Amino acid sequence: MAKQIKKTRKKVKKMKRTTFVCHNKNKTCWNCPAAIFKGNVDFRACGQEKKVESLREDGQIVIECSRRPKLGHYEPNITFEQCPEWEKTKYGYLLKNMRVMILGIDGYLGWTLALKLGKLGFQVSGIDNYTRRDSVMERCAHTIVPIARMTKRLKTARKVLGIDINFRKMDICDIENLKIFLEEEKPEAIVHYAEIPSAPYSMIDVDHAIQVQKNNVIGTLGLLWTMKDIVPNASLIKLGTLGEYGAPLTGRPLFEGMFPADAILKWDNREWSLGGELTPRDPVSLYHVSKVQDTFNVYEACKYWWLRSYDVMQGVIYGVHTQEVSANPKLRTRLDIDEWFGTVVNRFVAQVILGLPLTIYGSGSQIRGMIALEDAMECMVRLIASPPEPGQYAVVNQISGLHKISELAETIAEVGRKKFGLKAKIQRLENPRVETEEHPFEVVSRNLPQLGFKPKVSLEKEITRMFKLLTKREIKERIKAKAQLVWPKTRWSGEKRKSEVLEIYKPGTKKVKGYKGKLDI
């Protein structure tokens, strides 16, 4: 009896702890992309001003609601909780039928997010020029999870999930057409996935380096100018990568974009606070350089034109599951395993399935921040739900855990062996990249938890889901067909040759040594 009471008490305690706290109920019209400033707007009070004709003699700022123009002009202090346009959901308050445009909607993340948002009642539009499909085909690889043509995808989304997506085939660098589409859709949030997301792809040769930097840098730059002219109030969710920061050997934490106020610079017997200064970036490939450039362009655009943006420093995303993409085989999102577009978890799982040794680069002591697909999508919804204020540039580090590559290989090999009876060895290869292999790694990730985000999917859980899907006969055949493309041949030196094997060992026979990652939440 006493035991039972104790148990119940524990349960109640647990329930209390998980009680839903609404992260954005106190946000106001200042955060709402539907609010159009009409008063004497004097942002940048101390420098450049953005003057809009003053409507009130006392200089007080007023707005007009683009969704309810009949209300006339009023002070922008209505909270999301009070406003009938914002509805309470499990993600916090969401703007009713919010118009969201996804750039790069055909990709691994773009497609997954489109379905999730559509299901939540957002009005989703998107562009894509199928660069990803083309680049993967050009490398003679293919997505191992078969994906349907866009027309078929859209049709299935309508039939199975009841979602209508307004898709237009378009290159992000085609500014004229982008303008027309933005003008038509007038999105209230823009999610920018239209980038070529591969470090090795950017290191193949000069043509590929130029292609990656041109698409990413010029595409983002054009988008910013276009947004300034057509949808300056829309909230821009721009994707960066944790790789922009590099891995400082001092072990200094990777802060969220900027230094905290109690970070002090000491020199010449004097000291200064570094609070709010952007932290140094140390990109590790020409692709990462393009992402750093994007970061600075977005930062400046917020400064000059009062655009608002979340810059998401994303960890490596892995996995295949969200409720929506799993709803029908034709709704599945792509999954690549080749050396250029296959991220580490995907490659390891594919190798275990074929019984091939898992290929670790160098010592395998590299530590990386990672997050499962389902959790990453959850983050995106929360960011869309809580737009920054005009001119505000905020950075979030989006990860749910840190993993050492050698340990990751052990975990994946073990899940494969225990749950699926698959056996595979681990092998270390010459590292094709120029990177630090032994390094401390501490990452700060406090902004997303403040928006109510809690990771739900453990590494083991998502790996298990991956094994379940990828061991299906049809998919296994597709892995087999391209298995030789997993082995790295693109070297940072520019040389083209297969990395040689340094060592082969059985999982569970090696002690883990060296640095451990630290996550500050």
Added chain:
Amino acid sequence: MDISTSEFSKEVLESKTPVLVEFWASWCLPCQTANSLLEEIKKEYKKKIKVIKINLDKNPTFSSKYNVKGLPTFMIFKKGKEKERKIGAQSKDNLCQMIEKFI
């Protein structure tokens, strides 16, 4: 901590204890990072000093009235008068030194 124009007289000028005022804006990155320091200071100095924040975008009249030229600007008010100001991100030590002079 955040107050608007109409509360300024009561909360700052007529305050019996000295007041640390931070002028800030949401677009200002150093201002974003100063919040945790202000919380700490508020706790440590409890009744000795009042900590107030004023958003300059939402209360634009202050920039000309107090000649605020850069954000964040930290000011100490005592008996209704401005005593000292510091501009830009500040270390906690810097802020505390400024406070100690007036309590």
